[in-house]
């Protein structure tokens with residue numbers, strides 16, 4: 130007989146991963162680093178590996194030391210995870226409760242609501258308005274239904290929306306008073322340098338998740354971490370797998386921390402490309418919302434036009450995200466930024482597209 134899964138699991142809708150054949154394209158659709166490290170850097174990175182790294186269970190303590198030093202945070206306030214996605218998953222496993230609310234915004238990182246559904250919690254997704262804003266008052270109001278968790282990405286994705294420091298503090302205070310776990314997802318740190326990590330000692334309900342996938346350029350290695358107080362870290366530890374972070378990822382992440390010039394160069398490349406894209410967008414009256422991250426939204430006159438622009442790019446093997454169903458981003462395409470050469474190529478295609486579809490005024 131076919132075994133019966135949990136009924137609430139059957140209701141979860143997941144899109145296929147869709148990775149097969151993707152690498153034949155210029156992939157500017159998943160906010161990973163597209164142009165890899167120079168071969169010389171790559172060779173120096175992998176020269177740190179030893180055969181021992183493959184055959185023995187990982188010792189991740191050197192990376193933990195390095196992260197503690199870089200972040201000026203005690204080691205017992207850091208917990209390494211398999212991507213920041215896994216940090217979120219562990220937090221949900223430890224804190225979300227069946228039939229209790231958890232609050233997030235929509236759209237946001239897709240796994241946020243999926244982990245809520247896996248926990249059989251009531252996911253309360255607050256929609257961004259047309260200007261890609263959710264007010265502080267709306268978030269505070271959502272605390273009245275006694276949620277277990279509030280999960281906010283700062284900056285958020287795909288909206289690029291940020292939470293200002295005063296609002297962040299107000300949220301920390303209000304959630305703390307109610308004993309609600311506040312998770313600030315900082316996947317795009319330090320493109321947006323304001324971090325809630327400064328407050329983990331002040332508010333014992335606060336957890337911050339970060340990743341090496343974006344700024345660090347290590348999406349394929351799957352490495353993230355959680356910053357919080359030892360009590361929350363200890364609780365999360367209870368639901369961990371036996372060894373979720375592998376030796377290769379840990380050594381490569383340590384290299385990245387020890388060589389800030391590698392990430393500094395990536396960040397300046399991204400900002401130079403953003404400036405180039407901004408100049409183009411402004412010259413064609415396209416919207417260019419602030420996105421302090423390694424991606425950029427470009428807003429068209431209509432959703433149809435945005436989708437047609439993304440299709441024109443895809444025909445020339447450049448993948449971007451479009452077709453968002455939420456009104457806040459429906460007219461946008463989301464472009465992962467990369468080298469000026471690649472963004473120049475993308476701009477050339479969009480220029481040709483607009484010449485056909487949007488005669489200059």
Ligand SMILES: Cc1ncc(COP(=O)(O)O)c(C=O)c1O
Nearest residue numbers: 212213214238282286316340342
């Ligand atoms: C806002 C946000 N949070 C978390 C993640 C997960 O990243 P990773 O699991 O690679 O650390 C992503 C990835 O796109 C993201 O956009």
